[in-house]
Amino acid sequence: MSDAVLDSAVHHQTFTAIGQSMPRVEDYRLLTGTAKYLDDIEVPHALHATFVRSPYAHARIFRIQTDQAMAVPGVVAVVTGQDLARWTQPARMAPPIEGLFPMEMTTLPIDKVRFDGDPVACVVAADRYTAEDAAELVMVEYEVLPAVTDMFAAAEEGTPLVDETLSSNLVSHQTYAKGNVAGRFAEADVIVEATFSQHRQTHVPMETRGCVAVWDDGRQHLTFYIGTQVPHPMRTTLAARMGLKETQVNVISPDIGGAFGQKIALYREELTVAALARELHRPIRWREDRMENLRAASHAREDFVKTRAAVTKDGRILALHADLFSDFGAYSFFPANYMIRVVAMLLPGPYKIQDYSYEVKVALTNKCPAGPMRAPMAIASWVTEGTIDAVARKLKLDPVEVRRINMLKQDDLPYLTATTELYEDITPRETLDRAVHSFDYHVRRKEQERLRVQGKYRGIGICSVIESTTYGSEFYRKAGISGTGHEAAWVRIEPTGVVNASAGIMGSGQGYETVMTQAVADGLGCNPHDVAIHLGNTLLAPYGMGSRGSRGAVAGVGTTFLAAQQARIKVLAIAAHLLKLRSSKDLQLTDGQVVLETDGQWRPTGLNLRDIAQTAYLNPLALPDGMEPGIEAHVAYDPPAMTYSNSTHICEVEVHLDTGVISVGPYLVVEDAGTMLNPQLVEGQLLGATALGIGGVLFEHVVYDENGQNLTASLMDYLLPTAVETPEIQMIHMGTPNHRTPAGIKGMSEGGVMGAIGAVCNAVSDALSPLGIVVEQQPLSPSYIKSLVKKASKTAR
Amino acid sequence: MNEVPVTLWVNGQTYAVRVSPRKLLSDVIREDIGLTGTHVGCEHGVCGACTVWVDDRPTRSCLMFAIQAEGHAVTTIEALAQHGQLNVLQQALHEEHGLQCGFCTPGIVMTMEAYLHEHPNPTVDDIRDALSGNLCRCTGYQNIVAGVQKAARVFAQNSSGATSAAGNESTHLSEGGREYV
Numbered sequence: 016m017s018d019a020v021l022d023s024a025v026h027h028q029t030f031t032a033i034g035q036s037m038p039r040v041e042d043y044r045l046l047t048g049t050a051k052y053l054d055d056i057e058v059p060h061a062l063h064a065t066f067v068r069s070p071y072a073h074a075r076i077f078r079i080q081t082d083q084a085m086a087v088p089g090v091v092a093v094v095t096g097q098d099l100a101r102w103t104q105p106a107r108m109a110p111p112i113e114g115l116f117p118m119e120m121t122t123l124p125i126d127k128v129r130f131d132g133d134p135v136a137c138v139v140a141a142d143r144y145t146a147e148d149a150a151e152l153v154m155v156e157y158e159v160l161p162a163v164t165d166m167f168a169a170a171e172e173g174t175p176l177v178d179e180t181l182s183s184n185l186v187s188h189q190t191y192a193k194g195n196v197a198g199r200f201a202e203a204d205v206i207v208e209a210t211f212s213q214h215r216q217t218h219v220p221m222e223t224r225g226c227v228a229v230w231d232d233g234r235q236h237l238t239f240y241i242g243t244q245v246p247h248p249m250r251t252t253l254a255a256r257m258g259l260k261e262t263q264v265n266v267i268s269p270d271i272g273g274a275f276g277q278k279i280a281l282y283r284e285e286l287t288v289a290a291l292a293r294e295l296h297r298p299i300r301w302r303e304d305r306m307e308n309l310r311a312a313s314h315a316r317e318d319f320v321k322t323r324a325a326v327t328k329d330g331r332i333l334a335l336h337a338d339l340f341s342d343f344g345a346y347s348f349f350p351a352n353y354m355i356r357v358v359a360m361l362l363p364g365p366y367k368i369q370d371y372s373y374e375v376k377v378a379l380t381n382k383c384p385a386g387p388m389r390a391p392m393a394i395a396s397w398v399t400e401g402t403i404d405a406v407a408r409k410l411k412l413d414p415v416e417v418r419r420i421n422m423l424k425q426d427d428l429p430y431l432t433a434t435t436e437l438y439e440d441i442t443p444r445e446t447l448d449r450a451v452h453s454f455d456y457h458v459r460r461k462e463q464e465r466l467r468v469q470g471k472y473r474g475i476g477i478c479s480v481i482e483s484t485t486y487g488s489e490f491y492r493k494a495g496i497s498g499t500g501h502e503a504a505w506v507r508i509e510p511t512g513v514v515n516a517s518a519g520i521m522g523s524g525q526g527y528e529t530v531m532t533q534a535v536a537d538g539l540g541c542n543p544h545d546v547a548i549h550l551g552n553t554l555l556a557p558y559g560m561g562s563r564g565s566r567g568a569v570a571g572v573g574t575t576f577l578a579a580q581q582a583r584i585k586v587l588a589i590a591a592h593l594l595k596l597r598s599s600k601d602l603q604l605t606d607g608q609v610v611l612e613t614d615g616q617w618r619p620t621g622l623n624l625r626d627i628a629q630t631a632y633l634n635p636l637a638l639p640d641g642m643e644p645g646i647e648a649h650v651a652y653d654p655p656a657m658t659y660s661n662s663t664h665i666c667e668v669e670v671h672l673d674t675g676v677i678s679v680g681p682y683l684v685v686e687d688a689g690t691m692l693n694p695q696l697v698e699g700q701l702l703g704a705t706a707l708g709i710g711g712v713l714f715e716h717v718v719y720d721e722n723g724q725n726l727t728a729s730l731m732d733y734l735l736p737t738a739v740e741t742p743e744i745q746m747i748h749m750g751t752p753n754h755r756t757p758a759g760i761k762g763m764s765e766g767g768v769m770g771a772i773g774a775v776c777n778a779v780s781d782a783l784s785p786l787g788i789v790v791e792q793q794p795l796s797p798s799y800i801k802s803l804v805k806k807a808s809k810t811a812r
Numbered sequence: 813m814n815e816v817p818v819t820l821w822v823n824g825q826t827y828a829v830r831v832s833p834r835k836l837l838s839d840v841i842r843e844d845i846g847l848t849g850t851h852v853g854c855e856h857g858v859c860g861a862c863t864v865w866v867d868d869r870p871t872r873s874c875l876m877f878a879i880q881a882e883g884h885a886v887t888t889i890e891a892l893a894q895h896g897q898l899n900v901l902q903q904a905l906h907e908e909h910g911l912q913c914g915f916c917t918p919g920i921v922m923t924m925e926a927y928l929h930e931h932p933n934p935t936v937d938d939i940r941d942a943l944s945g946n947l948c949r950c951t952g953y954q955n956i957v958a959g960v961q962k963a964a965r966v967f968a969q970n971s972s973g974a975t976s977a978a979g980n981e982s983t984h985l986s987e988g989g990r991e992y993v
């Protein structure tokens with residue numbers, strides 16, 4: 016792609032399709048039950064796999080007896096870690112990061128199991144019912160070992176090792192300092208400390224994990240159907256672990272019933288199924304049940320942060336120090352410092368804090384492995400904004416004032432943070448002011464006072480969010496993590512003038528097909544009806560990094576926009592040639608029609624996209640000298656090191672002291688995600704993310720007992736928010752374009768989670784402030800709230 | 813396990829299948845009859861994704877054996893759109909962006925379609941209550957509620973309450989020739 020294309024994309028200002036709330040092109044199939052999710056793909060003669068899982072959190076495997084299971088009619092194979100070790104390569108996680116220890120895992124455990132739900136054997140049978148019956152008959156003899164379930168204890172000397180190749184459960188440990196933190200603390204009038212403890216949660220996509228592996232023995236080729244956010248990286252990893260070339264594997268992702276970060280890694284069950292298909296020469300499918308999903312897919316968010324702020328008596332923050340601790344579970348599907356490091360990086364938030372230091376530790380425990388979940392850095396905004404509120408409480412200042420005193424203003428931008436992140440085109444002060452104003456903050460404060468006299472505990476919470484959205488290659492290089500941030504797309508105009516396009520991203524509900532359609536329509540200048548988007552098939556889509564973080568918009572759709580613009584250049588060059596013009600500079604393609612500017616007016620030329628396509632494919636001799644037939648553009652684009660969106664969440668809660676129940680609302684989000692590709696979809700993402708954040712704060716909780724037994728492996732125990740508990744959310748958009756990205760797109764879809772956690776927790780602390788209560792841990796369950804109230808009333812007495 | 817012959821009446825058609833007596837209705841609809849629009853999200857009766865109608869009553873097909881459905885009329889999501897055209901509720905959910913990944917959607921459509929037949933004039937709180945047995949992880953429910961409200965308005969306008977034909981409030985999304993409002 017030429018610089019000129021990027022330049023024109025960045026400065027492209029007039030959009031027809033982008034910015035419209037175009038209804039989604041995906042919806043028809045989803046609404047009528049004709050969409051194809053993984054389990055809807057019919058594969059003739061496929062066998063069904065099911066897994067035997069450890070009932071213990073930590074145990075040595077002595078012997079696995081499979082004969083009884085094998086004797087069940089319909090059972091084709093029962094295999095264990097030993098078998099898989101012959102057929103597959105182990106996974107090694109060893110990025111060259113200081114303080115991070117390398118880890119390795121086999122495809123299924125061989126010597127010991129490390130968490131309740133760890134898969135120890137796989138049964139393959141004619142149908143799922145039979146496979147599950149037989150799995151019950153697989154006899155595993157264990158020697159139970161003491162379970163490590165608490166991350167702080169895990170890191171102590173003498174604790175049993177989760178991974179015996181390491182010398183400690185402390186798998187990652189780093190420190191960082193910028194500026195003169197000690198000096199600033201010495202100058203401070205007050206030092207304010209705060210702690211934040213976030214509980215373990217899990218993604219719960221409504222569609223659980225699953226896959227279908229079809230091995231073609233004649234071609235020595237694997238077709239692997241799997242709902243994955245990252246089809247190409249999945250193919251690379253799968254091929255490597257099976258000892259195949261990437262040419263021997265095709266990954267096809269059908270419609271995905273939600274992912275939220277849980278469908279990125281190649282899981283051990285999936286690799287087992289692929290290897291078995293090759294060994295047994297039979298197609299094999301697997302779909303986990305909900306219990307397995309809650310117990311053994313991937314967990315997230317179990318983080319602890321303690322902050323110390325050096326503050327002047329008028330509320331100015333001079334310096335900040337943070338101690339971070341994270342529970343990583345039993346295995347490494349991602350670098351152990353990967354998620355918590357981003358939290359540390361973001362903690363200064365939208366505030367001018369140049370003197371900042373942190374220490375971050377990550378421990379292994381006998382619990383389900385951790386992975387990124389929609390906003391892996393979710394705790395960050397709560398920590399930052401909770402610290403600000405702690406400052407306000409200590410100095411008896413209004414929390415809004417403390418924010419204003421410290422917050423970055425337009426004059427401060429571009430701004431290089433203490434963690435060397437570059438903030439540009441963000442509007443934290445504007446979203447804060449707008450939120451405070453639109454929420455009638457001061458009126459509500461008075462009302463709050465009045466209600467308190469009547470014994471009603473209402474609180475207002477504010478959370479300003481700086482959301483890291485798109486990670487460019489430069490970010491990964493800086494972080495020392497392998498991987499890149501570029502994305503690729505192609506746009507092909509077919510002989511009839513209709514347009515096919517693809518990119519490496521894969522959607523799981525975001526509406527990529529719709530926004531990519533809009534981007535192609537605007538980038539090329541055609542009618543959206545004539546565009547079709549094809550995602551998720553690695554033989555069809557260009558190699559891209561897939562969907563993670565909030566990169567879909569900038570990386571995925573942005574690259575597609577660039578490819579469409581590239582195609583337009585060729586279309587117009589052909590048009591100019593056919594019209595016998597010297598150059599195409601006065602030509603434009605609008606709604607599929609070639610128009611010519613004369614005397615400041617756009618006039619039809621009589622040519623349309625179909626005419627140009629017909630020439631390009633069917634009459635190549637009429638093309639300009641030396642031009643290739645056909646019209647196809649293939650573009651790769653690497654976004655800036657990082658793009659940022661920002662927002663302010665503000666909400667009110669009422670805490671019912673007698674029951675401990677919290678009701679949330681009204682709730683307002685003022686957000687700035689730059690150019691909105693499709694405002695209705697932006698709102699949809701924001702609503703979903705905010706609800707997920709609120710659910711996490713109030714209800715969701717993965718609970719382990721002291722032996723490492725998972726107590727929340729059904730949806731009756733792991734509580735998701737329903738339509739009744741989820742409040743109505745109001746939204747205001749600012750729309751400040753990013754000046755470096757195609758069309759000014761910034762990306763969004765995780766910030767809602769971050770903002771909700773901070774806003775709800777801060778509001779509850781505010782509501783309970785007359786009792787001297789500050790919430791320091793989530794979830795804010797009725798029993799936790801009641802225990803705080805009880806303790807407070809005891810102290811008061 | 814021994815298979816038994818079962819005759820099911822689904823979406824107005826008869827299906828004679830041989831299934832094991834313990835096979836769930838959801839699995840038989842999906843695997844033996846081949847209608848995969850009914851989704852399975854939990855298999856323990858909590859998520860509502862598997863909701864179908866048994867004799868016009870919303871029923872969780874993961875909590876029923878297929879043999880129990882013999883002699884009853886089963887209706888699934890596939891029966892709602894007619895001639896490639898969404899019905900009023902489906903159309904309203906489409907317009908209000910009441911779905912993202914769509915996995916919960918068939919269950920929600922089956923639940924709320926039946927609800928609207930019996931409660932033509934619901935308040936927002938009523939709708940939220942009725943929806944509370946269906947889990948959606950993507951949308952935060954707000955746009956689903958808006959879609960159901962819109963459908964209720966269209967029903968009221970068409971006052972006859974017939975839901976099989978689409979309302980005339982706006983352009984329709986149909987198979988093949990897509991229309992953008």
Ligand code: FES
Nearest residue numbers: 853855857860874
């Ligand atoms: S699958 Fe039937 S209620 Fe969840």
Ligand code: FES
Nearest residue numbers: 912913948949950
């Ligand atoms: S739209 Fe994804 S679960 Fe509801």
